[in-house]
Every structure is written in structure tokens, then in C-alpha cells.
Amino acid sequence: MKKTMLSFLIIIVSNVLYGQGKIKDAEDSLKKTEQSINSHTQSTYSNNSSDSDSDILTDIVRGIVAPIFAYTAYGIAVESPFETNNKSHNAFLTKYPYKNSNTGNYSYNWNEDSEILTTTLTSRFIFETNRLYGNHLNADMRFLKRLGLEFDYLQLWEENNNFDTNKLAIYTALAKYNRVRTERFNAYWGIGAAYIDGEVNALGFTYGLGAEWFFVKPLSLESNFNQILVNDNTVNKFNALLNFHRKQYKFSGGYEGLKIGSVGFSNVSLGIGVSL
Structure with a gap:
């Protein structure tokens, strides 16, 4: 009887300790900072020839x-x-992909479809399980042919039987340079800042890389990578998406991987966007 009661108590304690969820584990891993003591030994040599x-x-x-x-x-x-x-040196922004031609975000010729400033708003729902899901709200602006700004808000939720619903929000702002600007393919790099809300409550440096290939009308393949450096740790975001373009709208589906601290998430991504 005592052994049965002891086993029952162990199961209850294990559920309490380890049932807090992946988001809580991720937050805990980001709050930990590694401390190291470095000792430096300096030696001085006086040698004219070596100097x-x-x-x-x-x-x-x-x-x-x-x-x-x-x-x-x-x-x-x-x-x-x-x-x-090269023609891409002076490539112009288009209002949105495949408007009146087979071009993507850039065109080599200035015409009625060209713009000085474009803005694309997207919302992408991501989920790993029916209890672990999130949403991206993203604003991507391009201007002066090569420059851009991107603002991304990622909110994660995880429903838990033993605890309240866990939440984590990540805010990212990137200043972007559109490095490759062809009619079928474009790529960028960017640097900026990020803020991780919740129990982490920390500001970090971030950088990003991304590209989109308009291989056949009305489809395109898009991929983005973003890394945040915070509290001697990292948050990595990667996605690979297939986009379907219809007028100024785009519908996307694909994969999004997250690694928050030491905890990884593999998500399905479904979204919709509009070009203004």
C-alpha cells in the first residue's frame, strides 16, 4: 500500500514539474545566462627584430x-x-507581383505598374499541435528601390491542463537592404532590434536574410531566416512558403521552424497577405 501511494505521489509531482509546457521551458532557457570567468595572461617580449x-x-x-x-x-x-x-541595377518596384506581366516584386522598366513605395501586410497562422499555436502579423515596406523596413509580431499560445494558457510574444523590427533585384528573383539582408515579452522581458539584436523566387505565374517560393541574440542565447525563426498570388492578394502555406533558447518548434504555416 505504501509503495502504491509513493508511486502515485511521484506521478503527480512529475506532472507538476514537467507539465508546464514548451513555451514555459523556452522562456526559462532564455532567462538563463551563462557566466564565464576568463583569465588573460600577458607576456611582453623585447626583441627588436620581432618588432x-x-x-x-x-x-x-x-x-x-x-x-x-x-x-x-x-x-x-x-x-x-x-x-x-546590369538591368537589375536600376530595377523598379512593382505594385504587386504578376500584376500585368510575369514579373515579381521588381521590373526593369518604369511603367504604370511601377511604384516608389510598396507595403505588404500579412497574417500567418502557425500551429504545431491543436494546443500549441501562434500568429504572425507582418508589415513589409519597400522604398527607393533598394531599402526596406519590416515589422513582425509573433504571438504564441499553449493550452495546458495543469496550468493557465502559456503565452509568449516576440516583436521584431528590421532595416532591410534589397540586395538582389531581378524580375524573377529578389533577396535581402537586414539588421535591427527585437523584444521578447512575457517572463523574459528582454531586448536583443537581430539580423535576417530572405529571398523569393517567382518561378511561374501565379506562384512563388519564399524563404526567410531571422536570428535574435538575447541573454547570451538565441531565438531562430525560419520559414519556407509556397505563395499563390491573386491580384493584390497572396495566399501562403508551408513550414515554419522556431528555436527559442533550447526548445524547438516545428509548425505548419497558413497565411494571407495584401499589397497596398
């Missing part, structure tokens, strides 16, 4: 390696000299 060699190496790095690195980095991140004469 001379060091000065020569420093001059080489400053005079040759550093400019080459800066030139290459600029070419990768912004534009290479080989692209200045």
Missing part, C-alpha cells in the same frame, strides 16, 4: 589585405562593379 617583422606585417595588412577585404565585403553586401551595367 620590426611585426611592423612590416601590420603595414601589409593595412595597405593590401584590409582594402581588398573591404572591397569584397562591399561587393557582396551592396553591389559589385560588375553589376552596375
Whole structure:
């Protein structure tokens, strides 16, 4: 009888300790910060010949390696000299994909479908189970051909039998540079800030990468990756979507993966968007 009661108590305690849910576990992992003590040992050597060699190496790095690195980095991140004469150099924004042609977000020619500023609003419902789900509200603005701003609000809910419904909100703001601008394919990179609400209550740095391929009218493939650095930990967001474009609207479906701290989420994503 005593053994039966003890087993029953162990089961109850286990449910209480481990039944709090994935969102709560994710919040707890983000609140933990790793502390490390680094000891630095400095040694000083007085050697004229080694100092001379060091000065020569420093001059080489400053005079040759550093400019080459800066030139290459600029070419990768912004534009290479080989692209200045390409049609994509002066590509124009379209009002929305496939409006009157087979082009996506950009067109090589200015026409009645061209715009200086475009804004796309989307809402995407994501779910891992019928008890763990969320929603993305996203505003994506493009202007001056190459620049952009994106604001994303992700709200997660998890229903739990033993506790109240767990909630977690993540706010992200990105300043974006549209690096590749062709009629069928575009890609961007961006940097910004993010705020994680709930029990984490922390501000972090974030960066993002993304691309969209308009392979055949009215469809496109889209993928985005975003990482937030917060409390010596990370929040990773990745999606892969198939978009169906109908006039100024788009309907999307696909996969969204989340890794919040040490906890991973695999979600189905369904959404709708409109271009203004």
C-alpha cells in the first residue's frame, strides 16, 4: 500500500514539474545566462627584430589585405562593379507581383505598374499541435528601390491542463537592404532590434536574410531566416512558403521552424497577405 501511494505521489509531482509546457521551458532557457570567468595572461617580449617583422606585417595588412577585404565585403553586401551595367541595377518596384506581366516584386522598366513605395501586410497562422499555436502579423515596406523596413509580431499560445494558457510574444523590427533585384528573383539582408515579452522581458539584436523566387505565374517560393541574440542565447525563426498570388492578394502555406533558447518548434504555416 505504501509503495502504491509513493508511486502515485511521484506521478503527480512529475506532472507538476514537467507539465508546464514548451513555451514555459523556452522562456526559462532564455532567462538563463551563462557566466564565464576568463583569465588573460600577458607576456611582453623585447626583441627588436620581432618588432620590426611585426611592423612590416601590420603595414601589409593595412595597405593590401584590409582594402581588398573591404572591397569584397562591399561587393557582396551592396553591389559589385560588375553589376552596375546590369538591368537589375536600376530595377523598379512593382505594385504587386504578376500584376500585368510575369514579373515579381521588381521590373526593369518604369511603367504604370511601377511604384516608389510598396507595403505588404500579412497574417500567418502557425500551429504545431491543436494546443500549441501562434500568429504572425507582418508589415513589409519597400522604398527607393533598394531599402526596406519590416515589422513582425509573433504571438504564441499553449493550452495546458495543469496550468493557465502559456503565452509568449516576440516583436521584431528590421532595416532591410534589397540586395538582389531581378524580375524573377529578389533577396535581402537586414539588421535591427527585437523584444521578447512575457517572463523574459528582454531586448536583443537581430539580423535576417530572405529571398523569393517567382518561378511561374501565379506562384512563388519564399524563404526567410531571422536570428535574435538575447541573454547570451538565441531565438531562430525560419520559414519556407509556397505563395499563390491573386491580384493584390497572396495566399501562403508551408513550414515554419522556431528555436527559442533550447526548445524547438516545428509548425505548419497558413497565411494571407495584401499589397497596398
